[in-house]
Amino acid sequence: xxxxxxxxxxxxxxxxxxxxxxxxxxxxxxxxxxxxxxxxxxxxxxxxxxxxxxxxxxxxxxxxxxxxxxxxxxxxxxxxxxxxxxxxxxxxxxxxxxxxxxxxxxxxxxxxxxxxxxxxxxxxxxxxxxxxxxxxxxxxxxxxxxxxxxxxxxxxxxxxxxxxxxxxxxxxxxxxxxxxxxxxxxxxxxxxxxxxxxxxxxxxxxxxxxxxxxxxxxxxxxxxxxxxxxxxxxxxxxxxxxxxxxxxxxxxxxxxxxxxxxxxxxxxxxx
Amino acid sequence: xxxxxxxxxxxxxxxxxxxxxxxxxxxxxxxxxxxxxxxxxxxxxxxxxxxxxxxxxxxxxxxxxxxxxxxxxxxxxxxxxxxxxxxxxxxxxxxxxxxxxxxxxxxxxxxxxxxxxxxxxxxxxxxxxxxxxxxxxxxxxxxxxxxxxxxxxxxxxxxxxxxxxxxxxxxxxxxxxxxxxxxxxxxxxxxxxxxxxxxxxxxxxxxxxxxxxxxxxxxxxxxxxxxxxxxxxxxxxxxxxxxxxxxxxxxxxxxxxxxxxxxxxxxxxxxxxxxxxxxxxxxxxxxxxxxxxxxxxxxxxxxxxxxxxxxxxxxxxxxxxxxxxxx
Numbered sequence: 001x002x003x004x005x006x007x008x009x010x011x012x013x014x015x016x017x018x019x020x021x022x023x024x025x026x027x028x029x030x031x032x033x034x035x036x037x038x039x040x041x042x043x044x045x046x047x048x049x050x051x052x053x054x055x056x057x058x059x060x061x062x063x064x065x066x067x068x069x070x071x072x073x074x075x076x077x078x079x080x081x082x083x084x085x086x087x088x089x090x091x092x093x094x095x096x097x098x099x100x101x102x103x104x105x106x107x108x109x110x111x112x113x114x115x116x117x118x119x120x121x122x123x124x125x126x127x128x129x130x131x132x133x134x135x136x137x138x139x140x141x142x143x144x145x146x147x148x149x150x151x152x153x154x155x156x157x158x159x160x161x162x163x164x165x166x167x168x169x170x171x172x173x174x175x176x177x178x179x180x181x182x183x184x185x186x187x188x189x190x191x192x193x194x195x196x197x198x199x200x201x202x203x204x205x206x207x208x209x210x211x212x213x214x215x216x217x218x219x220x221x222x223x224x225x226x227x228x229x230x231x232x233x234x235x236x237x238x239x240x241x242x243x244x245x246x247x248x249x250x251x252x253x254x255x256x257x258x259x260x261x262x263x264x265x266x267x268x269x270x271x
Numbered sequence: 272x273x274x275x276x277x278x279x280x281x282x283x284x285x286x287x288x289x290x291x292x293x294x295x296x297x298x299x300x301x302x303x304x305x306x307x308x309x310x311x312x313x314x315x316x317x318x319x320x321x322x323x324x325x326x327x328x329x330x331x332x333x334x335x336x337x338x339x340x341x342x343x344x345x346x347x348x349x350x351x352x353x354x355x356x357x358x359x360x361x362x363x364x365x366x367x368x369x370x371x372x373x374x375x376x377x378x379x380x381x382x383x384x385x386x387x388x389x390x391x392x393x394x395x396x397x398x399x400x401x402x403x404x405x406x407x408x409x410x411x412x413x414x415x416x417x418x419x420x421x422x423x424x425x426x427x428x429x430x431x432x433x434x435x436x437x438x439x440x441x442x443x444x445x446x447x448x449x450x451x452x453x454x455x456x457x458x459x460x461x462x463x464x465x466x467x468x469x470x471x472x473x474x475x476x477x478x479x480x481x482x483x484x485x486x487x488x489x490x491x492x493x494x495x496x497x498x499x500x501x502x503x504x505x506x507x508x509x510x511x512x513x514x515x516x517x518x519x520x521x522x523x524x525x526x527x528x529x530x531x532x533x534x535x536x537x538x539x540x541x542x543x544x545x546x547x548x549x550x551x552x553x554x555x556x557x558x559x560x561x562x563x564x565x566x567x568x569x570x571x572x573x574x575x576x577x578x579x580x581x582x583x584x585x586x587x588x589x590x591x592x593x594x595x596x597x598x
Binding site for chain 1: 335338339340341342359360361362363364366367368369370371372373374375376377378379383387388390391392432
């Protein structure tokens with residue numbers, strides 16, 4: 001607990017933490033402003049985020065949902081890569097890793113506390129996105145009972161509940177990226193290398209996912225499951241892709257994080 | 272090679288103080304480079320131990336292995352009864368210090384850094400933080416962000432964090448690096464004070480005179496190996512050369528050349544430098560006087576740089592082996 005608290009203290013003392021939070025929370029605000037000011041309406045027939053953008057342009061409830069549809073494409077993986085890379089490689093870069101490990105702390109404890117605090121960082125980021133989205137959405141469009149993709153509407157409370165589930169699912173997906181970055185950050189002394197490495201891998205996996213030739217890989221690759229939360233907004237909900245996605249995320253994160261621990265517990269700290 | 276001579280300087284039957292820090296055949300290989308080569312050293316309670324060597328001698332790698340930052344290829348380090356790297360956490364409770372330039376969280380104040388690092392070692396109380404700030408003379412700037420500190424202040428903060436949990440052993444890597452003369456004096460006084468109070472100090476340095484001023488024992492390392500270990504008083508190279516200035520240098524050169532061999536007499540500006548004079552200096556002077564040569568000055572030619580000294584020690588390594596074994 002001491003390690004967690006101190007890691008969190010370090011996190012909130014870093015300016016870049018706030019840059020990430022402010023940046024990501026600005027997205028739903030910009031979205032809501034653009035949707036309400038522009039006469040052009042997104043076409044739901046184009047699929048992807050546009051489905052939710054179209055819904056958001058009439059109902060502030062959907063701004064939060066459209067926001068994650070857009071954020072999961074790039075900004076969230078970026079933030080997850082950064083959050084996963086700072087703790088080890090970032091501290092190796094500033095040489096504070098040796099200061100920290102000069103103390104009677106276990107390497108496993110250090111790694112785990114950093115990983116958990118990075119997750120907390122992402123959770124806060126998503127919380128800020130939701131808060132900004134509902135605020136901006138309410139101002140721009142008002143909060144109404146949301147319509148589902150499959151037709152019909154649910155209550156505002158039910159809509160909030162579905163959105164919370166979607167956010168948790170997206171967070172679980174982002175933890176995979178974060179764990180990947182954490183593993184890379186134990187292999188390099190440059191946080192930028194780890195960040196970019198993790199992003200490149202995520203992008204390459206996405207590219208592979210867009211070719212049907214690689215379909216046989218899909219069940220094994222977490223990136224192919226990042227959009228499964230969209231099924232929450234149909235009725236009845238098909239839980240299979242969602243639970244499969246969560247299982248895949250859990251396994252991926254666990255393997256990557258254990259890998260990070262295996263590297264880090266025996267790594268020479270030379271920086 | 273048996274460079275370790277536990278308790279050699281202890282007179283009589285007094286038992287040697289317990290070992291608080293040691294390395295046993297400690298070895299680190301980076302690829303083809305043997306950074307530390309079967310290093311044995313023993314530091315006992317209350318020692319202010321100098322760890323001397325030129326840059327790149329393996330000092331920092333040794334320290335990193337002593338505190339579990341780097342894993343040895345062979346051998347192990349020992350702090351009190353704890354072996355590293357296996358028993359790292361238990362060992363590190365008793366150690367404070369830093370490796371190379373102390374590094375801190377620049378967006379936090381010195382005080383916050385101290386509190387946090389102290390807490391990791393179970394003493395981050397405000398009272399103790401103030402105490403160590405006073406010890407290093409950093410109280411006034413304690414609430415400024417470390418990112419705004421000068422190099423000297425950063426160095427002082429490094430010493431403060433080393434002491435915060437009252438460790439039994441303090442390992443300091445070039446602590447006076449980049450300090451002004453007053454700062455150097457303060458830090459050296461502090462190290463002496465720690466030793467006097469029973470804290471064991473392990474001081475890594477490339478400054479021979481610093482080690483002479485502060486330490487009671489020392490070890491010289493070069494290319495990852497022990498060159499010589501022993502009481503500090505025995506570290507200096509013996510003065511095997513003197514510089515001689517007389518009214519008649521030509522005549523003096525002839526006489527000295529006849530006594531020590533003309534190959535051992537050379538020039539240094541207006542002086543004659545006479546090598547290979549171990550223990551013969553009184554005889555040489557007497558001889559010159561007897562021959563009527565008026566002597567202006569005879570001075571030890573000891574202003575030899577430490578780098579030269581290391582060079583000399585490592586070049587004549589056979590001699591040094593004999594020497595280190597006998598210390």
